[in-house]
Amino acid sequence: MAVTVSSHLSRPIPASIQRKPVRYSPTSTTLLHIPHSYTKLRLVLRKSLAQQQSPTESVDVKQLVDFLYDDLPHLFDEQGIDRSMYDERVQFRDPITKHDTIDGYLFNIKMLKVLFQPDFHLHSVRQTGPYEITTRWTMVMKFVLLPWKPELVFTGMSIMGINPRTQKFCSHMDIWDSIENNEYFSLEGLVDVLKQLRIYKTPDLDTPKYLILKRTANYEVRKYAPFLVVESKGDKLSGSSGFNNITGYIFGRNSSSEKIPMTTPVFTQASDDNLSDVSIQIVLPLDKDFNSLPAPNVEEVKIRKAEGGIAAVKKFSGKPTEEVVRSKEKELRVALLKDGLNSEKGCLLARYNDPRTSAFVMRNEVLIWLNDFTLE
Numbered sequence: 001m002a003v004t005v006s007s008h009l010s011r012p013i014p015a016s017i018q019r020k021p022v023r024y025s026p027t028s029t030t031l032l033h034i035p036h037s038y039t040k041l042r043l044v045l046r047k048s049l050a051q052q053q054s055p056t057e058s059v060d061v062k063q064l065v066d067f068l069y070d071d072l073p074h075l076f077d078e079q080g081i082d083r084s085m086y087d088e089r090v091q092f093r094d095p096i097t098k099h100d101t102i103d104g105y106l107f108n109i110k111m112l113k114v115l116f117q118p119d120f121h122l123h124s125v126r127q128t129g130p131y132e133i134t135t136r137w138t139m140v141m142k143f144v145l146l147p148w149k150p151e152l153v154f155t156g157m158s159i160m161g162i163n164p165r166t167q168k169f170c171s172h173m174d175i176w177d178s179i180e181n182n183e184y185f186s187l188e189g190l191v192d193v194l195k196q197l198r199i200y201k202t203p204d205l206d207t208p209k210y211l212i213l214k215r216t217a218n219y220e221v222r223k224y225a226p227f228l229v230v231e232s233k234g235d236k237l238s239g240s241s242g243f244n245n246i247t248g249y250i251f252g253r254n255s256s257s258e259k260i261p262m263t264t265p266v267f268t269q270a271s272d273d274n275l276s277d278v279s280i281q282i283v284l285p286l287d288k289d290f291n292s293l294p295a296p297n298v299e300e301v302k303i304r305k306a307e308g309g310i311a312a313v314k315k316f317s318g319k320p321t322e323e324v325v326r327s328k329e330k331e332l333r334v335a336l337l338k339d340g341l342n343s344e345k346g347c348l349l350a351r352y353n354d355p356r357t358s359a360f361v362m363r364n365e366v367l368i369w370l371n372d373f374t375l376e
Contacts, residue, residue, distance in 0.1 A: 057164040059130075059131060059162050059164050061127045061133065072125075075118075080109070087170045088102055089102075090171060093172070094176070095174070095184060096184070098185075115145060116142055116144065116152070118141045120137065122135065131162040132159060133162065134157055136156070138211065138214075143197065153215045157175045158173065177215055177216055178192050178217050201362065205263050206264075207263055207265070208224060208286065209224070210224045210225065213310070218335040219313055221312055227283055227306050227308065228304070228306070229282065229304055230301060231281040232279065233300060234279050237322060245298050254294035254297055265352040268281070268348065269348045270348075275329065309370075310373045311367045312343065315365050317362050332347075341373065342373075348367040349367075350366075350367060
């Protein structure tokens, strides 16, 4: 669980070559780097619990695991979590927030609901010790007090300590994937929050759905749902060759002269190591069905269903020149290699904005498909 900041949402991506299905397991050991502070915080928690336990007391941890699966999805809705399953003196900690009572814990949840629009997704709940349960979650929040409503994304784990005497939760420690120092008060955690307040201009248009599985300091890992694209041959990642062909299709140059609403982003995809075999793509509206779409009038234009899957994504602003895009692709691939992730050849560039948009607020992304991704 996360009572301060993490992620769940939706957005886009394509794939112009047939790929093997990607395995995604929400419960097995991840290949991504786990902060060192995770182990340290667990030792602190277990030492505290050892002082409370009695050899004659046992806890039905499975029942509590089932409880959390049912209860945590209500974290930010009208029902809320069941406070009766927490000690009155419950210790809550995340990198920038702490409370020592259930009232303070619930106040923190209420404050987040007022200042943000939290979208919480629970990935897994599992026993990790005699009196310990660890959850993994994603949460996305919009800071509604700022005019541009920035999106704050946090993913991580929560270590839930169980009081064997009361059979209730007595502690809750959050670990964010995006920082190393997760101990309160973490300046690194505060900087991580402030960095996410910057302006990115994302058009209010239809776009493919995705769930952010993990956000690190350098990239996000997203799970994309399948979607449809109209595509044509391109020249380079930052180029626009073929763009007129695919916009012509959605503007009515098709077998039924049907005009199709514009979406975001525009993708260019390179399917080889040299980033030279390029196609340019527009995502079709999510309510469109492959069999009901009109046929293109131009031979170079194709309609295709993209599989979706798991992708690592690096976001950046500024004009996406070829030099910049290739540099971002290399940075992302180095980070994936460091974290032991198995990536595919090629990459995609996602451009969300009109070229006339101010470079400072432009939203661009480089995406690389992953194989056999697992999430602990």
